[in-house]
Amino acid sequence: MLQKAFHTKKKAKPKTKKECGFCLILMASHNMTWMSYPSKNLAFNSPEEIEAFIASQNIISRLMHCYIAFFVPTGLIAGICILIIFVKNYVQHKVIENIDLLLLDFTISDIIMIFLSFSVITRPDYLKATHLACNVLSFFFNLSYFNSQYVFLLTLLILLLKRFPPRAALSKATQRPILCVGFVLIYAFCLSLTEAVLVGIDNYHLETDCQLDPLFAWPEYEIIKFTFGFAIPSFLQILCFTVLFEKEAPADAPALQQHIRSYLAAYIISITILICRLFYNLMLLFRTTFKLRKSTGTPKNELVMNIAEIVLFCESCASLVLILCFHKPCKDEILKVIQNCRRKNTANSHLEIPVTAGP
Template structure:
């Protein structure tokens, strides 16, 4: 249990003794980098992601009100959208960078719980989306096919699974010093090493392996004769495949940095300011992925894209109609008063 005593740990930027001007300059440079990245994220990615997320919610709700039914894929993407919006809202904790949010251990653990819940839920509900498309192309005659035809039950199962994983992670943050103030990240630095290991295993390794397996089956296995060609299948669901690649790349970087941080904990080392900088960059990249996923959903998912095009066309018609309005001509009179 020695590894569970994390009272010694701290951020390298908070425990520096500069032995030379070069070390001080390197520290200032790393602080400037993270500060600029944070401002770029808050200024550009956050508004874009939130606007895209709100538009997706409005479109899905509008379609449901009109047709009284929601497509299976739309239901999964709705859950995915809500999870990403929550992650973007929680990402406001990076506003204080290069410093960290000040909070008690308990408050930090609560923030971490909601962050992990959204993180796990978005990961697995998107995996469920891929699985549904796979079974659509290669329909099995098994209970699995019947299960995917009831997406509400599938989403409920994913939510329960994500809740259990998040609760486990909350326990692994540690149960001591809840009343004390600390520097808070959404993945707390003072969490036990098992925290990062569980998150990497169940939040990235397993779902990514299944995701790659789905891609492999799609590429390698030959579909039924009546099924559309693979290229046509990709063109029908471009948003899903674009987002899959985005998630895989950004979360790979983030989770590798989490594991790298765990190695420091096991060695009883706090690392260097450069290690801290890379971890902060990985965190912001993860939040950027949430924003980008919502933008890709809005731009490439057919119901959303059609609604956006419809709005643009209506705006063009109104502008055209306004430009063709007849301008009234006033009559002029000559000096004799005749018109």
């Protein structure tokens, strides 16, 4: 019996090696380090191709300069003002509204995304980094991306529950926004960690051209990001809007127009997110088809992908400006500052300038 058991164990060893061999084959089949940007390996066959390439590079460069010059300063200034206003209101009242806490988390995520967007400064060229460093940048980008997406979905859900009072259990859950934010952060962290694994570990020490959504990531990277980062939250977002417009509100609830006007910032931002991220995610999914076909695409495809990436970053800046201009606590604080400035200017203009009498 002991001999049989010994022989059985001995025969089990080759099976483990086969399984390891299968894992290596799977990893090799997912090795995307062969992917390269079309602009990096062009063989020009005619003057028209050269002109088209130069034109696409000029478009990317101009868009990048426009984004860095106008959107980044505006977005960062708006974000800093929002943080100051929320902190000031909390210090004064020792309490923060549910919506304000969620928008605070959304603001921090967007500010991080703006800082990470400085990786486009080198366009039409790409940021040079090792595969490992690029993966780390991608992780923090995805963490901010998923967090902002789901925390804003949570904001829409709470606004919906304000109009349609929920049952006791759901009401208790929404009355604890810190727990909700914590749950969203944990969920976003898990998704980001999954995406980091799907970037791959091949040649982690070698230098490469880096995007925040790495070109050399496995095809599953884009599929999961599209599914969990856009398709599911967008479906739930559209469902929230459908319920808001179609379901009949209780008799004591405010009119629909008044409700939308009270939370105008949230509803405008939700539409902005839906449009901008739709364009970006479709281009990301389109890039996956090239990986599956073992193709690098064309300079035109690369141009559209770069435009989609910049549009995504512009959305982060625009969302912060919309919160500052349309969210009631922020708007009221800005109006107070403007009124104080006008009063000071009026007081200065009414000061009498003493005239000294002549000899």
